Amino acid sequence: MAQIISIHSFRGGTGKSNLTANIAVAVASQGKRVGIVDTDIQSPGIHVIFGLDEDSFTHSLNDYLWGRCGIEKTAYDVTAELKTADGYREVAGKVFLVPASLKAGEIARVLREGFDVGLLNDGFQELTEQLDLDYLFIDTHPGLNEETLLSIAISDAMVIILRPDRQDFLGTAVTLEVAQRLDVPEIMLLVNKSPQAFDREAVIEQVQMRYGVAVGGLFQENDEMLQLASSGVFWLHYPEHPFSQEVHAVAQQLMAASSH
Numbered sequence: 001m002a003q004i005i006s007i008h009s010f011r012g013g014t015g016k017s018n019l020t021a022n023i024a025v026a027v028a029s030q031g032k033r034v035g036i037v038d039t040d041i042q043s044p045g046i047h048v049i050f051g052l053d054e055d056s057f058t059h060s061l062n063d064y065l066w067g068r069c070g071i072e073k074t075a076y077d078v079t080a081e082l083k084t085a086d087g088y089r090e091v092a093g094k095v096f097l098v099p100a101s102l103k104a105g106e107i108a109r110v111l112r113e114g115f116d117v118g119l120l121n122d123g124f125q126e127l128t129e130q131l132d133l134d135y136l137f138i139d140t141h142p143g144l145n146e147e148t149l150l151s152i153a154i155s156d157a158m159v160i161i162l163r164p165d166r167q168d169f170l171g172t173a174v175t176l177e178v179a180q181r182l183d184v185p186e187i188m189l190l191v192n193k194s195p196q197a198f199d200r201e202a203v204i205e206q207v208q209m210r211y212g213v214a215v216g217g218l219f220q221e222n223d224e225m226l227q228l229a230s231s232g233v234f235w236l237h238y239p240e241h242p243f244s245q246e247v248h249a250v251a252q253q254l255m256a257a258s259s260h
Contacts, residue, residue, distance in 0.1 A: 002035075002128035003258040006155040008140045008148065010171025014161045015192045017046040019219070019247075020139045022235045023159075025082060026251035028093035032134040035075065035127055037061065037098040039120065039151060040141045041110045044100035049230050050078040052099060060101040064123055065115040071123040072130045074098045082236055096131055117146050121154060135258075143171075144178060152179055157186035157257060159216070159250075163193045164203050169210065176211055186257045188216040190250065196220055217250040219243055 007020045020036065028034040038046045038061065047053070059073045075096045082091050101107070128136050138151045152158055158179050162168040172189070179187055189211065194203055204215045224238055235244045 002133040002136050003156045003254075004124065004128075004136045004138065004154060005157045005159065005254060006138045006140055006151045007159045007161065008152070008175060009142050009161040009168075010144075010175045011168060012043070012142045014142075014163055014168070015219075016142070016161050017139055018049065018225075018230060018234065019159075019161060019190065019192060020137055021046055021049045021233050022244075022247045023251050023254070024135070024137045025091065025095060025233050026235055026247050027135055027255060028079070028095045029091050030251070030255065031092040032255075033094045033096075033132055035096045035098065035131055035133045035136045036139060037124065037127070037136065038100040038139050039147055040139055041065075041100045041115075041147075042107060042141060044102055044107075045230075046139050047097060047099035049233060050095075050097055051081045051232070052076065052078065052097070054102055057099055060099050060106070061123075062101045062106045062110070065119060066109075071098070071126045075127060075131060082233060093134075096127075096133070098127065115147075117150050120147055121150055124154065135254075144175065149178070149182075152184060153182045155184055157188065157254060158184045159188050159190055159254075161190045161192050162207075164191060164195075164198060164207075173211065176213060187213055188250075188253065189213050190216055191218040194218055194220045196222075216253050217246045219246055 009016045024034050024036050038044050059069050061074055063069045064071045064074050075098050078097045079095050140148045140151050162172045200218055207215050235247045238244050
């Protein structure tokens with residue numbers, strides 16, 4: 001049975017989509033069938049990391065939510081799009097992506113009308129069955145709204161991303177309390193965009209003491225990430241980089257937790 005993993009942050013700008021893409025690909029590299037759904041419908045973009053644009057896909061999550069197609073038509077096998085700096089790199093498993101539309105009219109409709117959150121839940125279940133997924137990663141909308149609460153509630157695990165920033169610390173406390181009240185089985189914190197000048201172990205200790213939840217990884221700011229500029233999956237381009245090694249460690253932790 002597929003494990004559903006929500007990846008969330010209380011505020012935007014935490015690098016959530018980039019980490020979602022990297023962790024999902026790292027899991028797929030272990031021979032797993034992995035799905036990613038972009039439920040950040042108000043500000044989508046994870047498809048850009050996989051080399052897709054509006055002209056590359058005929059259906060998006062929006063089409064499913066408006067009743068224009070079944071959920072299976074919105075899923076794209078992006079395994080062949082996983083390029084490195086030197087070209088294609090073999091990934092033992094499969095990666096399927098359900099993108100949300102970047103069209104202004106589609107985003108405006110969501111903001112104006114909303115959508116049936118229950119239908120989204122049905123879509124998650126159908127997707128895992130039809131694609132025979134081992135893992136389904138949900139790239140959520142920052143903050144707490146109805147669809148985010150649904151994603152959290154049905155998740156087997158939740159990854160909360162924060163920066164070493166006071167506003168992030170306060171918002172993460174709210175998110176964590178909600179997740180705990182919804183009885184999410186596994187909760188992991190990831191610290192992202194930590195300045196190089198910050199002591200790694202000191203930051204991890206501070207976060208763990210504040211929340212009483214394990215920090216699964218800490219990712220430092222780096223020039224290579226800025227240079228890549230979301231034009232690919234960092235883990236594939238820089239497999240030996242400390243950031244990529246941390247991604248691999250997080251992927252291993254999530255897989256180990258799901259096997260319990």
